[in-house]
């Protein structure tokens with residue numbers, strides 16, 4: 001039986017596993033283990049790091065993996081880099097399944113920045129009441145920022161250190177435009193910070209910010225590994241797997 005490894009932790013990873021699990025393929029999804037109660041994909045699931053690119057290459061060999069789909073989050077650059085190295089070392093075909101970034105439309109007041117540090121540099125100049133939606137591991141990048149109040153939204157509690165003025169909002173998408181609009185108003189938010197993650201589940205905050213004419217600091221994506229084919233969606237990944245035979 002042919003064996004497909006999905007590096008997951010995303011909606012796309014779960015959708016791909018759901019498509020493949022009922023087929024004749026053996027499907028294993030790998031999760032990093034960062035979220036306390038992850039939404040588990042269909043098929044086999046393994047949780048935890050592999051131990052760098054060598055550990056991943058060993059796992060591919062030991063488990064007889066025939067293809068790897070890197071469906072990790074666009075900002076999970078470490079595991080994507082490791083996957084490219086492990087695929088090159090073992091000769092196992094690798095596809096990156098990466099959803100497109102958010103689409104800017106008329107009326108958006110986006111401030112693109114290359115990093116979380118650059119986002120922090122814009123505060124408090126660009127806003128003093130901040131909705132921070134960049135994930136629980138990124139709050140530390142704002143710990144030195146004085147003069148702004150942060151409301152950090154994440155699935156699980158963020159990791160310290162925290163900014164001096166800070167509160168946490170535990171929530172998990174998908175979100176709605178009306179819900180995001182209410183949240184921005186209720187907390188009197190004057191700037192939103194997001195990663196350019198893309199995807200429908202978290203896009204409503206951008207619509208709500210546009211309507212309220214709020215600036216949005218958008219952290220740009222890290223580059224993809226070079227020379228690896230990319231599919232923008234699950235059907236594209238399924239076609240790639242079909243072509244492999």
Ligand code: NAP
Pocket residue numbers: 007008009010030031032034047048049050051052053055056071072073075076077078079080082134135195
């Ligand atoms: P990262 O910085 O790219 O990876 C750090 C290390 O975590 C990797 O070297 C690997 O450890 C382990 N790892 C990451 N993803 C893994 C996976 N799917 N299966 C097994 N091990 C994995 O990753 P990250 O940014 O912390 O993200 C961790 C996971 O959360 C990813 O799977 C990603 O899809 C998901 N996620 C991330 C974000 C985000 O904003 N970064 C948002 C939503 C979901 P070893 O070297 O020991 O193998």
